[in-house]
């Protein structure tokens with residue numbers, strides 16, 4: 001929708017680092033990042049939905065609006081999402097506060113879909129977001145993240161610290177710019193990330209963890 005391009009561009013002009021893209025994601029990327037989702041996935045937490053490019057695709061896949069929690073920091077995007085998805089829970093908040101806000105009782109979430117610009121964030125913030133999200137993910141649940149970068153945007157030291165592994169789902173070369181989607185899951189035998197652990201994790205991280213990124217962070221899925 002041309003209106004969405006304008007909303008995005010205006011938001012990007014005001015806060016380029018936070019918005020992280022000059023235009024909403026295209027259909028190829030929206031289809032890819034939601035590929036594993038079915039109505040049986042249950043509650044879904046979407047981070048940084050913007051104008052709702054991924055949200056629309058989730059609904060197309062049969063997800064009920066009542067199963068959606070949308071966490072968005074941009075106030076204009078948040079109001080637009082409330083209008084577009086009146087049955088969803090739309091929260092105007094910083095995704096790095098997932099753990100302290102206690103969005104769910106226990107861990108019922110089947111999938112997290114993230115459009116957040118993680119590459120523009122500090123390691124501390126990435127840890128808060130990822131650990132906070134995993135605190136709500138049920139066993140077997142997955143966190144899906146897209147990136148315009150060549151590697152997984154969650155660096156290896158952070159994956160190690162949180163007991164996670166990342167696999168490349170695929171690349172959406174038709175997206176402008178081309179993007180990749182990664183699936184983050186718990187490693188076998190890794191300790192379950194609780195709310196308390198998620199809160200603690202955000203307070204003790206080396207600032208230079210992001211310098212230690214390696215391609216080994218992301219194991220090709222095939």
Ligand SMILES: C[S@@+](CC[C@H](N)C(=O)[O-])C[C@H]1O[C@@H](n2cnc3c(N)ncnc32)[C@H](O)[C@@H]1O
Pocket residue numbers: 018019020021023024025047048049050051052053054071072073074077093094095096114115116117
């Ligand atoms: C690259 S855009 C992706 C938007 C949409 N998912 C898409 O693919 O078209 C990043 C989105 O994340 C939001 N965002 C950035 N930092 C955030 C944060 N800390 N908490 C919540 N939302 C955030 C921005 O406002 C923007 O809507």
